[in-house]
Amino acid sequence: MxxxxxxxxxxxxxxxxxxxxxxxxxxxxDELAERTGARLELAGIAVRDLDAPRDVELPRELLTTDASxxxxxxxxxxELMGGIEPARTFIxxxxxxxxxxxxxxxxxxxxxxxxxxxxxxxxxxxxxxxAAVAGAIPIIRPLKDSLAGDRxxxxxxxxxxSTNYILDRMDRDGLAADEAxxxxxxxxxxxxxxxxxxxxxDAAQKAAILASLAFHTKVSIDDVHREGIGSVTAxxxxxxxxxxYVVKLLAVCERLQEDGxxxxxVRVYPALISREHPLASVHxxxxxVFVEAEAAGALMFYGAxxxxxxxxxxxxxxxxxxxxxxxxxxxxxxESPRGTVPVAPIGRIETRYQIRLEVADQPxxxxxxxxxxxxxxxxxxxxEQTTIESGEGAGRAQLVIGTHRAKEQALSDTVRRLAESDxxxxxxxxxxxxxx
Amino acid sequence: MxxxxxxxxxxxxxxxxxxxxxxxxxxxxDELAERTGARLELAGIAVRDLDAPRDVELPRELLTTDASxxxxxxxxxxELMGGIEPARTFIxxxxxxxxxxxxxxxxxxxxxxxxxxxxxxxxxxxxxxxAAVAGAIPIIRPLKDSLAGDRxxxxxxxxxxSTNYILDRMDRDGLAADEAxxxxxxxxxxxxxxxxxxxxxDAAQKAAILASLAFHTKVSIDDVHREGIGSVTAxxxxxxxxxxYVVKLLAVCERLQEDGxxxxxVRVYPALISREHPLASVHxxxxxVFVEAEAAGALMFYGAxxxxxxxxxxxxxxxxxxxxxxxxxxxxxxESPRGTVPVAPIGRIETRYQIRLEVADQPxxxxxxxxxxxxxxxxxxxxEQTTIESGEGAGRAQLVIGTHRAKEQALSDTVRRLAESDxxxxxxxxxxxxxx
Numbered sequence: 050m051x052x053x054x055x056x057x058x059x060x061x062x063x064x065x066x067x068x069x070x071x072x073x074x075x076x077x078x079d080e081l082a083e084r085t086g087a088r089l090e091l092a093g094i095a096v097r098d099l100d101a102p103r104d105v106e107l108p109r110e111l112l113t114t115d116a117s118x119x120x121x122x123x124x125x126x127x128e129l130m131g132g133i134e135p136a137r138t139f140i141x142x143x144x145x146x147x148x149x150x151x152x153x154x155x156x157x158x159x160x161x162x163x164x165x166x167x168x169x170x171x172x173x174x175x176x177x178x179x180a181a182v183a184g185a186i187p188i189i190r191p192l193k194d195s196l197a198g199d200r201x202x203x204x205x206x207x208x209x210x211s212t213n214y215i216l217d218r219m220d221r222d223g224l225a226a227d228e229a230x231x232x233x234x235x236x237x238x239x240x241x242x243x244x245x246x247x248x249x250x251d252a253a254q255k256a257a258i259l260a261s262l263a264f265h266t267k268v269s270i271d272d273v274h275r276e277g278i279g280s281v282t283a284x285x286x287x288x289x290x291x292x293x294y295v296v297k298l299l300a301v302c303e304r305l306q307e308d309g310x311x312x313x314x315v316r317v318y319p320a321l322i323s324r325e326h327p328l329a330s331v332h333x334x335x336x337x338v339f340v341e342a343e344a345a346g347a348l349m350f351y352g353a354x355x356x357x358x359x360x361x362x363x364x365x366x367x368x369x370x371x372x373x374x375x376x377x378x379x380x381x382x383x384e385s386p387r388g389t390v391p392v393a394p395i396g397r398i399e400t401r402y403q404i405r406l407e408v409a410d411q412p413x414x415x416x417x418x419x420x421x422x423x424x425x426x427x428x429x430x431x432x433e434q435t436t437i438e439s440g441e442g443a444g445r446a447q448l449v450i451g452t453h454r455a456k457e458q459a460l461s462d463t464v465r466r467l468a469e470s471d472x473x474x475x476x477x478x479x480x481x482x483x484x485x
Numbered sequence: 486m487x488x489x490x491x492x493x494x495x496x497x498x499x500x501x502x503x504x505x506x507x508x509x510x511x512x513x514x515d516e517l518a519e520r521t522g523a524r525l526e527l528a529g530i531a532v533r534d535l536d537a538p539r540d541v542e543l544p545r546e547l548l549t550t551d552a553s554x555x556x557x558x559x560x561x562x563x564e565l566m567g568g569i570e571p572a573r574t575f576i577x578x579x580x581x582x583x584x585x586x587x588x589x590x591x592x593x594x595x596x597x598x599x600x601x602x603x604x605x606x607x608x609x610x611x612x613x614x615x616a617a618v619a620g621a622i623p624i625i626r627p628l629k630d631s632l633a634g635d636r637x638x639x640x641x642x643x644x645x646x647s648t649n650y651i652l653d654r655m656d657r658d659g660l661a662a663d664e665a666x667x668x669x670x671x672x673x674x675x676x677x678x679x680x681x682x683x684x685x686x687d688a689a690q691k692a693a694i695l696a697s698l699a700f701h702t703k704v705s706i707d708d709v710h711r712e713g714i715g716s717v718t719a720x721x722x723x724x725x726x727x728x729x730y731v732v733k734l735l736a737v738c739e740r741l742q743e744d745g746x747x748x749x750x751v752r753v754y755p756a757l758i759s760r761e762h763p764l765a766s767v768h769x770x771x772x773x774v775f776v777e778a779e780a781a782g783a784l785m786f787y788g789a790x791x792x793x794x795x796x797x798x799x800x801x802x803x804x805x806x807x808x809x810x811x812x813x814x815x816x817x818x819x820e821s822p823r824g825t826v827p828v829a830p831i832g833r834i835e836t837r838y839q840i841r842l843e844v845a846d847q848p849x850x851x852x853x854x855x856x857x858x859x860x861x862x863x864x865x866x867x868x869e870q871t872t873i874e875s876g877e878g879a880g881r882a883q884l885v886i887g888t889h890r891a892k893e894q895a896l897s898d899t900v901r902r903l904a905e906s907d908x909x910x911x912x913x914x915x916x917x918x919x920x921x
Contacts, residue, residue: 083701185782187631198800344794348622348786
């Protein structure tokens with residue numbers, strides 16, 4: 050066995066991910082020494098409550114409630130407390146003392162990322178956060194390094210496993226929304242506050258992180274257009290299925306170009322995806338992210354989006370990289386410098402849409418609807434008229450309109466005019482179509 | 486614009502990938518300076534023939550036939566000549582002069598990888614080779630860095646686009662093997678020497694590289710069990726379809742554990758994959774690699790496996806990383822130290838099999854076959870008897886046996902005994918079943 054330098058590792062937080070990370074650091078010490086050229090000494094684990102139950106049993110003598118004291122003198126600080134404060138303060142303390150930071154804190158990075166990366170750059174330390182997006186799936190590092198010589202044009206994917214589980218059960222087992230949500234909660238898929246998942250906040254945090262990295266800019270959660278899955282009904286999913294689609298909660302980050310002005314759009318919403326698209330076969334709690342780049346073309350990254358042990362794998366990858374850097378010397382290779390590319394309002398995006406209308410079953414309806422849509426500057430690609438068999442609106446005629454690509458602004462104006470039209474009883478749903 | 490240090494980049498080779506790399510270095514100079522903190526100056530392009538036609542027009546004054554001279558004084562050397570020599574000599578010269586090396590040369594790494602990585606470690610330089618496996622898909626970096634704190638147990642995937650194109654056309658369009666191969670050749674999918682693709686050499690090179698990296702050991706192409714797609718017939722594909730499978734040329738690298746002894750198996754062969762498996766929907770010339778790790782679970786990486794511009798994206802990612810390292814100072818973070826894990830012979834692997842037999846259509850055949858299989862220590866999971874409608878063997882009965890997991894050695898003994906049995910006319914095919 051070679052003699053190895055020792056690096057002092059501080060762990061903040063011992064929840065489902067933190068306890069697994071502690072366990073890996075302890076159990077795989079020899080293997081990690083081989084991988085990094087350094088012995089990674091777990092100096093301590095800062096927790097709120099020394100007696101709280103843990104997923105994995107941890108040596109009592111490593112636990113402390115004093116995170117600040119633990120940070121002093123550490124080479125690598127792993128922050129897995131979650132939330133904004135005190136996590137932000139501890140990360141800044143760690144960077145201030147020259148430590149490299151590894152974190153999985155998406156909420157913090159999506160709000161204070163720019164501040165944290167600036168401080169890291171100033172002190173020549175690194176902040177790694179592979180675990181913040183899509184659990185064990187390597188997506189941050191490919192964007193930061195592998196695609197650094199290319200130009201990313203678009204990212205879209207399923208980055209929230211809980212909502213994917215709910216939509217998948219609705220699609221595959223015909224469950225109603227509340228039923229699927231109840232099961233997801235029972236199985237532990239939902240956060241303590243389910244609105245974080247269901248209303249798309251979690252996905253929006255990840256979208257902000259991905260867009261910032263891919264487009265070398267500063268996007269915060271407030272810049273993300275966000276719609277949750279609360280409005281998705283069994284009926285919408287059934288209607289999507291008949292048209293060859295599946296409903297997925299997507300995070301979309303893309304470059305827009307208009308009159309020579311570059312901007313980006315970052316958004317989270319339930320959208321239709323063709324059943325032929327690889328994202329359509331992402332089931333259960335899994336995540337998958339498509340990245341399109343000018344030279345590389347389309348790439349997909351797929352795997353478990355959450356889970357203590359899976360997310361711990363991503364943390365450990367970052368820890369090993371930080372350790373190797375310490376051994377190799379040299380300052381931290383930080384993020385690329387970030388500019389500020391303007392974020393376009395949702396009205397500027399262009400995509401395809403599916404509009405479902407309940408209409409009066411009388412002559413001239415189709416003609417009227419077609420005219421309103423055309424006058425709105427939207428072009429119809431497909432149109433299907435059926436009679437609603439049961440439920441709300443039974444007996445009425447239903448019109449499903451698939452549009453060609455249109456500006457969101459033109460579409461929403463058109464939908465408003467349709468809603469006001471005499472022949473339209475109800476606009477049942479409007480969904481964007483992605484991945485085409 | 487910030488003042489940037491200048492790094493001298495030498496490019497060896499200006500084929501389909503090299504000319505795209507040159508073009509990106511020249512066209513995106515400002516963007517690359519932003520990304521790396523250094524101006525990447527393309528000092529020259531070494532070619533064999535100054536007047537050869539190129540995919541992209543290159544400035545004549547950059548071309549030279551003297552690679553050795555170009556290498557001297559370079560910070561980063563990009564080797565895209567392919568083949569063993571003189572590529573190996575130039576890479577060693579580059580490392581000797583302290584340059585970082587970026588290469589896409591899978592043939593070289595699969596034969597002389599250990600030598601090259603050793604030299605790089607000695608001099609503190611880095612050798613990057615994301616482009617050597619699966620084109621633009623980031624797979625080397627995730628294995629080297631993201632999963633470095635985890636333990637990879639298995640890699641399997643489609644790493645040769647040409648054979649995937651051929652098998653896909655046979656499966657989806659019912660083409661005969663020679664027809665599909667002819668079209669693949671016409672479309673430029675096959676290498677100048679098609680046996681590199683068709684007989685699995687290309688996939689075996691990539692498997693050797695992946696196994697070496699994932700299992701921190703030294704695997705050369707000679708250690709890889711290799712079977713090509715030459716034996717795959719339209720009839721095999723049709724029979725696979727009826728059983729719910731598709732035939733893919735797979736590279737498989739896995740850890741084996743037997744009597745407490747650890748070994749690895751590295752193999753390339755056509756295998757059956759369930760149509761429900763994500764690899765089944767990898768069409769055309771695309772590549773996809775599944776990685777299974779103890780903590781991370783199953784991850785999939787998918788994208789274009791070849792193509793000049795796509796592969797250039799992977800090269801550029803490595804170039805940017807090398808440049809950042811130069812700017813940050815510090816020695817190259819090389820590969821993890823590599824031991825030598827024994828490579829198990831193919832007889833030691835365990836998987837499921839599908840055996841197709843042509844048998845005499847007479848009483849007692851099933852019983853005899855069942856007895857021979859049982860005596861061979863192989864357990865039958867499914868059995869289907871049909872009458873062969875047309876082609877060779879028309880009128881005979883066909884028996885398709887799906888086995889439970891069995892040792893390859895037991896299986897091949899069993900198949901030999903079946904072939905010798907009076908009631909078996911012909912062993913039509915034996916295929917392994919992967920991904921289950």
